[in-house]
Amino acid sequence: MSAALSELEKEVIDIFVRIAGVLSLPRSVGELYGLLYISPKPLCIDDCMRKLKISKGSTSQGLKILRSFGAVNTVYVPGDRKDFFEAEAQLRKIVAGFVNEQVRPHLDNGKARMAHIDQLIAAEEGEHREFYASRMERLKGWQKRAGSLLPFALNFIKPE
Amino acid sequence: MSAALSELEKEVIDIFVRIAGVLSLPRSVGELYGLLYISPKPLCIDDCMRKLKISKGSTSQGLKILRSFGAVNTVYVPGDRKDFFEAEAQLRKIVAGFVNEQVRPHLDNGKARMAHIDQLIAAEEGEHREFYASRMERLKGWQKRAGSLLPFALNFIKPE
DNA sequence: GCCATCGTTCATTATTTTTTGAACAATCTG
DNA sequence: CAGATTGTTCAAAAAATAATGAACGATGGC
Numbered sequence: 001m002s003a004a005l006s007e008l009e010k011e012v013i014d015i016f017v018r019i020a021g022v023l024s025l026p027r028s029v030g031e032l033y034g035l036l037y038i039s040p041k042p043l044c045i046d047d048c049m050r051k052l053k054i055s056k057g058s059t060s061q062g063l064k065i066l067r068s069f070g071a072v073n074t075v076y077v078p079g080d081r082k083d084f085f086e087a088e089a090q091l092r093k094i095v096a097g098f099v100n101e102q103v104r105p106h107l108d109n110g111k112a113r114m115a116h117i118d119q120l121i122a123a124e125e126g127e128h129r130e131f132y133a134s135r136m137e138r139l140k141g142w143q144k145r146a147g148s149l150l151p152f153a154l155n156f157i158k159p160e
Numbered sequence: 161m162s163a164a165l166s167e168l169e170k171e172v173i174d175i176f177v178r179i180a181g182v183l184s185l186p187r188s189v190g191e192l193y194g195l196l197y198i199s200p201k202p203l204c205i206d207d208c209m210r211k212l213k214i215s216k217g218s219t220s221q222g223l224k225i226l227r228s229f230g231a232v233n234t235v236y237v238p239g240d241r242k243d244f245f246e247a248e249a250q251l252r253k254i255v256a257g258f259v260n261e262q263v264r265p266h267l268d269n270g271k272a273r274m275a276h277i278d279q280l281i282a283a284e285e286g287e288h289r290e291f292y293a294s295r296m297e298r299l300k301g302w303q304k305r306a307g308s309l310l311p312f313a314l315n316f317i318k319p320e
Numbered sequence: 321g322c323c324a325t326c327g328t329t330c331a332t333t334a335t336t337t338t339t340t341g342a343a344c345a346a347t348c349t350g
Numbered sequence: 351c352a353g354a355t356t357g358t359t360c361a362a363a364a365a366a367t368a369a370t371g372a373a374c375g376a377t378g379g380c
Contacts, residue, residue, distance in 0.1 A: 008280045008292065015273060015299070018266065024184060026338055038295055040288045045357070055340045060358055081348065081356065089295075091302050106178065113175060120168045128200045132168065135198055135249075139175070142251050149316055156309055186368055205327070215370045220328055241325070241378065 005035075005051055012038040013052075023098070025065065028054050032062045033071055033087060042075040042084035069097030092157050099150065107147065114140060165195075165211055172198040173212075183258070185225065188214050192222045193231055193247060202235040202244035229257030252317050259310065267307065274300060 005013070013034030020030025031052050036043060043051075048059045063085055066072035071094045075084040088094055114136070121132045165173070173194030180190025191212050196203060203211075209219045223245055226232035231254045235244040248254055274296070281292045 008277065008284070011273065011277045011280065012295075012299075015270065015277075018270070022184070022266070024182075028339075037299075038292065040291045056357080057341065057359080058339055061339090064358085083357075089298060091305075106182070110175065110178070113171065117168065117171045117175075120171060124168065131200045132198065135172075138249060139172075139197075145251075145317060149313055152316075153309055153313070156312075157305055188369075216327080217329080217371065218369050221369090224328085243327075 003051075009035065009038055009051075023102075026058075026062065028052070028058045029062045029065050032059065033066055036072060036085055036087035037089070039086070042077065042086040044080075044082040044084050046082070048085075069101045070094060071097065092154075095157055096154060099154065103150075107150075110143065114143065163211075169195065169198055169211075183262075186218075186222065188212070188218045189222045189225050192219065193226055196232060196245055196247035197249070199246070202237065202246040204240075204242040204244050206242070208245075229261045230254060231257065252314075255317055256314060259314065263310075267310075270303065274303065 013031050016034035016037065017027055017030035020027060020033070031054070032048055035048060035051060045056065045059050045063070048054075048063070049056055052059075054062075063072060067074070071088055072085050073088055075086050077084045117136060121129065121136060124132060173191050176194035176197065177187055177190035180187060180193070191214065192208055195208060195211060205216065205219050205223070208214075208223070209216055212219075214222075223232060227234070231248050232245050233248055235246050237244045277296060281289065281296060284292060
């Protein structure tokens with residue numbers, strides 16, 4: 001039950017560790033999700049710790065992060081005091097949660113920042129003002145496209 | 161000429177530093193691109209060093225990374241031995257370069273890994289084989305969608 | 321060919337990020 | 351309520367990542 005990781009588990013976990021890297025999430029978060037993703041039944045914190053050989057702190061913290069964007073759900077197991085966890089398998093939910101929690105704040109911040117830059121350029125006196133303005137226009141174009149790509153991508157990932 | 165950064169420069173650089181963070185690139189790489197992006201004329205390594213107050217090593221290394229996916233181009237300046245650099249402003253080129261250099265390798269690796277997992281599951285004897293297989297199917301579905309989203313996104317960013 | 325200038329490399333140093341584990345708070349059990 | 355059991359928090363340690371700068375090689379001018 002609390003044996004070492006099987007070859008299969010190791011490989012699956014490895015995939016999610018890489019994905020975590022891309023998303024700038026700690027390695028342990030990827031490990032936890034991978035373990036739960038391939039687990040036929042919900043696991044408790046202690047199971048995770050033992051199988052992944054990571055500390056209780058990392059486990060608790062990692063599961064907290066995963067819950068924060070809905071990648072992991074808690075499961076009630078009758079007759080057990082412990083919390084049990086299982087991986088959310090609906091990609092759409094996870095992506096939506098991740099975007100809302102970790103991406104949107106940045107995008108919003110970016111917009112405010114752009115507005116400030118516009119002001120700076122308006123106040124600019126030097127010979128390069130036109131150039132600056134054109135660069136900013138271009139930057140706004142980028143932002144706009146990225147922004148409109150996002151909802152599209154979300155829609156692309158159809159409700160499973 | 162080698163004065164401190166203007167408010168405008170600082171703000172623009174800040175934007176690209178954030179973007180660098182999202183892409184898991186070093187801060188200095190974001191700084192360099194931002195500086196060049198808002199610079200009306202090409203800059204040499206020494207200009208970059210002085211304005212950003214970063215070391216020669218970081219500057220050289222950072223520009224190398226930026227060139228590797230076409231975010232920065234070298235410019236020939238007659239009568240000067242130094243190399244000069246300017247930001248590539250065509251988003252399409254940069255994204256394409258970045259995807260080819262930094263993203264594709266991972267995707268390819270992922271595919272190989274999946275194939276290996278399929279083998280492991282085929283060899284599986286235990287009662288959970290069906291479950292494992294269904295999880296892998298789901299994972300492949302994700303991979304496929306992500307894969308088909310990519311070319312679409314590239315196309316979405318039209319040739320400026 | 322020799323000296324000066326320029327860019328790169330890479331071992332070391334600094335910084336940032338992640339993990340650890342012990343202390344704590346909360347909750348159940350009898 | 352006392353004693354366990356469970357999960358969380360957070361200061362300290364460890365690990366990973368990035369920056370530095372001196373040494374080096376390459377190139378051009380004289």
